[in-house]
Amino acid sequence: MTDTAAYDAIVIGGGPAGLTAGLYLARAGKRTLLLEERLLGGQIVTTDSVENYPGFPQGISGRALIALFEAQAVRFDLEIQFGRVEAVRDLGEQKEVVVSGFPFQARVVVAATGLLQRLGVPGEEEYLGRGVSYCATCDGALYRGRPVAVVGSTEWAMEEAHFLIRFAAPLYLITGAPELRPTSDLRRELLAHPSVQVVAGARPLEILGDASGVTGLRIAVKGSESPCDLAVDGVFAFAGKKKPSTDFLRGVVDLDEEGYAQVGEDCETSVPGLYAIGDVRRRRFHQVATAVGDGAVAGMDALRHFREEGRR
Numbered sequence: 001m002t003d004t005a006a007y008d009a010i011v012i013g014g015g016p017a018g019l020t021a022g023l024y025l026a027r028a029g030k031r032t033l034l035l036e037e038r039l040l041g042g043q044i045v046t047t048d049s050v051e052n053y054p055g056f057p058q059g060i061s062g063r064a065l066i067a068l069f070e071a072q073a074v075r076f077d078l079e080i081q082f083g084r085v086e087a088v089r090d091l092g093e094q095k096e097v098v099v100s101g102f103p104f105q106a107r108v109v110v111a112a113t114g115l116l117q118r119l120g121v122p123g124e125e126e127y128l129g130r131g132v133s134y135c136a137t138c139d140g141a142l143y144r145g146r147p148v149a150v151v152g153s154t155e156w157a158m159e160e161a162h163f164l165i166r167f168a169a170p171l172y173l174i175t176g177a178p179e180l181r182p183t184s185d186l187r188r189e190l191l192a193h194p195s196v197q198v199v200a201g202a203r204p205l206e207i208l209g210d211a212s213g214v215t216g217l218r219i220a221v222k223g224s225e226s227p228c229d230l231a232v233d234g235v236f237a238f239a240g241k242k243k244p245s246t247d248f249l250r251g252v253v254d255l256d257e258e259g260y261a262q263v264g265e266d267c268e269t270s271v272p273g274l275y276a277i278g279d280v281r282r283r284r285f286h287q288v289a290t291a292v293g294d295g296a297v298a299g300m301d302a303l304r305h306f307r308e309e310g311r312r
């Protein structure tokens with residue numbers, strides 16, 4: 001039989017949300033383990049410049065920001081181990097977290113596993129953070145006066161593109177739909193903007209680049225026999241698969257139809273003592289600041305959970 005390692009709290013995921021929850025819990029004197037599947041930092045380490053996280057007037061690279069998060073959490077004895085969490089089980093007062101078949105136990109578990117979104121075309125991983133972006137509000141200002149392509153036509157994509165029109169020129173809107181209709185004020189303004197060129201009936205084939213980063217986007221356009229290369233410095237991808245990393249929570253807590261964890265204001269899921277924070281829960285904006293906010297909320301609410309449990 002396998003031994004079980006017991007902690008007060010286990011945080012799953014070492015992005016901004018998880019590192020913040022870990023900091024709050026460890027600083028409160030709780031024996032806390034953070035489990036990370038890959039490298040610490042999550043999505044933000046893929047960008048070279050974070051300009052909208054307070055405290056860094058000149059901006060900071062995602063990697064440098066996360067190094068500071070880590071140093072602060074470790075100072076309060078947050079224990080960090082690497083491994084992919086395969087399952088979480090609700091055993092009542094205790095929760096079990098399984099990594100490579102090994103069970104860890106804790107009274108509080110915080111899921112901070114973020115999300116992944118990919119167009120799924122060649123060049124995407126290679127140029128991630130070097131011209132490939134998934135966040136106009138994060139990276140748009142880096143493309144002042146430069147050509148970019150926005151892939152996608154959902155409301156979210158339109159909002160992101162609308163944010164970009166103050167910077168990028170030209171701005172190609174790549175949509176698989178036969179046309180983009182001005183069905184809202186935002187769309188009207190976007191589609192009428194002189195920088196915007198709609199490329200309808202198109203799908204991305206490959207992101208092109210060199211040592212400097214992205215140099216173009218290869219697309220297939222309906223009705224055209226050969227692919228077309230657009231010369232762009234940035235590709236903002238708002239299409240393809242975007243999926244919260246919650247497979248290990250399925251059947252344990254309430255998830256919505258797209259797999260986002262359903263939580264209340266305190267970030268607690270349908271299972272007491274089990275929290276879901278950051279990009280893994282549905283909200284309008286997914287940012288470092290919002291993830292950090294969730295980490296603080298869950299870290300503090302977990303202390304309430306420990307107290308109430310102690311009284312039982």
Ligand SMILES: Cc1cc2nc3c(=O)[nH]c(=O)nc-3n(C[C@H](O)[C@H](O)[C@H](O)COP(=O)(O)OP(=O)(O)OC[C@H]3O[C@@H](n4cnc5c(N)ncnc54)[C@H](O)[C@@H]3O)c2cc1C
Nearest residue numbers: 013015016017037042043044085114138278279286287288
């Ligand atoms: C290219 C890019 C640029 C961005 N720029 C900005 C910006 O400038 N400003 C801003 O505010 N926001 C920006 N964002 C958004 C921001 O990065 C996210 O909102 C934020 O990282 C969310 O933090 P999180 O901790 O919730 O999740 P994530 O950052 O996604 O971290 C989740 C972590 O959990 C780990 N994990 C997943 N599954 C498991 C598992 N089963 N077991 C163990 N570990 C697991 C992952 O490896 C990952 O490290 C950007 C995002 C991208 C992609």
